[in-house]
Amino acid sequence: MIRNIVFDMAWVLFRYEPMSFTREHVPDDADAELIHRELFCAPEWLETDRGTLSDEEYFALVSGRIPTRLHQTARYLYEHWHDALVPIDEMEAVAGQLKANGYSIYLLSNMSGRFYRFYRNIPAMKHFDGMIVSADERCVKPEPEIYQALFRKYGLLPAECFFIDDRPENVEAGEKLGMRGFCFQQDIPALCAALREAGVWV
Known part of the structure; x- marks a missing residue:
């Protein structure tokens, strides 16, 4: 689940x-x-x-x-x-709906320490329960260590995670570790369909 x-x-x-x-x-x-x-x-x-x-x-x-x-x-x-960085408002709405429906929401991003200068100004961040920033971990997607850092820090089981990324190699790396993955190409209806197929209420 x-x-x-x-x-x-x-x-x-x-x-x-x-x-x-x-x-x-x-x-x-x-x-x-x-x-x-x-x-x-x-x-x-x-x-x-x-x-x-x-x-x-x-x-x-x-x-x-x-x-x-x-x-x-x-x-x-x-x-x-x-x-x-131009916010995708519809994706913030998706994140908010998922949070309201009881799912835990996490960020897994290849990003330098500059992220901490502006992340509080990101509207979607209010929905997030935690985040892994690559600069903190000294590794980047698609290296398995960064996914494992996410699992370890928040006590997550890979099989209970649905991972959304725009790069196929990053999605594939997550799937190899047991996550359900979706390669997002600006098609929100397709994302929602994939979430529902995975049993996610959205």
């Missing part, structure tokens, strides 16, 4: 649109594309999610690939990147 619903954050609770955010502050297309690529798509970004690279260390690395004239703008964008 499913008792716990586990949500990813980006592209599940939020749309993550760093290119649109960058263009709002950088009118030149070439500059915007360069900053977006080097700031938000750098391979080192994953290490901030893993908690092995600090904000300052990350910016020092990537700023070396960005022209000096753009450093001030790039720093602003990096420090305010959470403004690129």
